[in-house]
């Protein structure tokens with residue numbers, strides 16, 4: 313959570329000029345607000361009916377991605393990304409453990425922030441969602457046919473991977489930027505040597521057009537500022553990427569004071585096309601690095617983790633014309649680009665005004681060398697020369713902006729707790745609505761594209777407020793949904809989200825739902841331990857390693873009786889679900905197993921390990937209610953002492969194999 317409220321007295325006094333809604337006053341529902349039956353109708357999705365939009369909301373410190381429907385605000389799925397997830401066995405099964413591998417070893421948790429949907433021609437296409445992990449820098453890709461995480465790439469030379477993971481308008485790149493600058497390469501030096509010695513990298517990760525596979529194309533070695541957020545240019549500004557910075561003071565302690573000294577920080581404008589060309593012509597230098605690249609295969613149903621050993625580093629001062637700094641007041645947080653690519657909005661989080669830069673003016677200023685000094689060899693553009701306009705007194709503490717299809721922008725204000733609608737080109741405020749809590753991000757479906765949608769907007773909290781029944785010391789996180797189709801925004805509902813929601817991406821349901829996978833074809837299953845029919849099931853011993861090739865079908869396991877397992881064995885249950893129909897997973901849970909259950913989709917094989925420690929006869933069962941005879945879906949394993957000479961034996965019903 314950001315602690316902006318702790319800032320100087322001046323700001324607090326300024327804040328008091330604005331009405332500060334904190335959610336405790338129920339009478340402040342404005343206009344024909346949330347309690348009217350009209351609003352209820354607008355979010356009512358009748359039983360059995362489907363929502364119009366998918367919303368992919370960050371699960372924040374759960375490390376996961378949450379799938380919601382709009383306008384209902386109903387949650388459909390929690391997709392595990394950076395954290396182990398016992399509901400499906402993600403990060404617990406042998407197949408998915410490699411997804412959480414990093415250069416620091418296996419990491420069971422992550423802090424997810426900004427989902428972004430892939431684009432084609434500047435329009436979101438519903439193929440993949442990318443999301444960043446802030447703590448141990450990583451970017452993940454989620455496949456929107458299976459709604460599963462299929463790739464995770466670690467970002468080396470980075471720390472606090474926050475200005476990530478936003479895509480360019482043809483998904484050429486997914487971009488990541490470091491929030492914390494660090495010594496590069498890492499070394500044992502005094503923290504006091506921060507200034508000048510610590511650096512920040514911006515990473516351009518190439519996305520394969522067909523497979524979606526990611527590969528770090530190059531990293532830019534930037535001055536040791538904090539790179540907070542980023543957004544791609546589009547349309548006329550396609551080929552550029554914009555990153556906000558704070559702490560251009562390069563302080564290494566008490567940043568809340570020391571990083572708020574400069575009146576202006578920068579938005580870094582990066583001409584990635586120019587750097588790409590430089591790199592394609594042999595520019596840049598390979599430097600040693602260690603980072604994991606983890607890839608899940610839908611045929612083997614297995615992830616692999618490859619440790620990469622080097623990365624291409626580019627020094628921006630060696631590529632003339634590639635990087636400029638745009639001075640932007642008051643520690644900008646979000647940077648957002650208008651749908652036509654003309655305006656770059658800097659949300660100065662300690663400011664009451666919004667600064668809007670002009671892309672055409674920026675190009676002019678570059679051409680005419682209208683510079684105002686330089687920082688570490690990077691030209692600083694003259695503020696007045698690139699200014700498109702200022703939205704005056706819009707609110708306090710702007711964080712993020714999104715856009716509709718009618719030339720309006722919407723900005724969240726953390727300190728004055730409101731969302732403000734204003735007009736691009738004229739910069740006039742046309743509407744403001746309280747959000748009842750200190751908001752962070754807001755989302756309009758397609759908002760980060762050339763083609764935003766004008767129907768709904770939702771605002772997500774930073775600091776939780778009492779919108780729901782209390783559930784102990786921490787209140788539940790929340791989003792508020794507004795209808796933005798009219799002149800005035802109308803609050804139509806609240807819905808809870810889980811984990812700090814950070815950002816979300818949303819898309820029309822008909823771009824995703826028709827492609828949603830129904831089951832995996834058994835014929836395409838190339839898992840090395842798959843048993844594709846009950847005849848292929850077996851138990852194989854190799855020293856103290858035992859492989860159980862097991863199948864599931866309504867409503868039994870094959871085999872369901874196993875004898876000859878001994879204390880000290882390491883038993884691998886490889887379970888293939890033989891079902892070939894929509895929505896028939898089976899589960900597997902073994903008593904006393906130091907692991908999670910497995911939930912196995914039709915046609916899939918999953919593996920879990922069990923190391924029995926006690927002699928006896930131990931049951932296992934299916935955890936998913938799969939048929940009227942689900943309770944009968946169970947089995948036994950006999951565990952004998954370590955030195956026992958009981959032979960391996962397995963069977964199912966009358967057709968027992970020997």
Ligand code: RUQ
Pocket residue numbers: 313314425426474645711712752753814815
């Ligand atoms: S941000 S604290 Cu996306 Cu405004 Cu992360």
Ligand code: CUA
Pocket residue numbers: 864866867897898899934935936937938939942943945
């Ligand atoms: Cu299979 Cu319950």
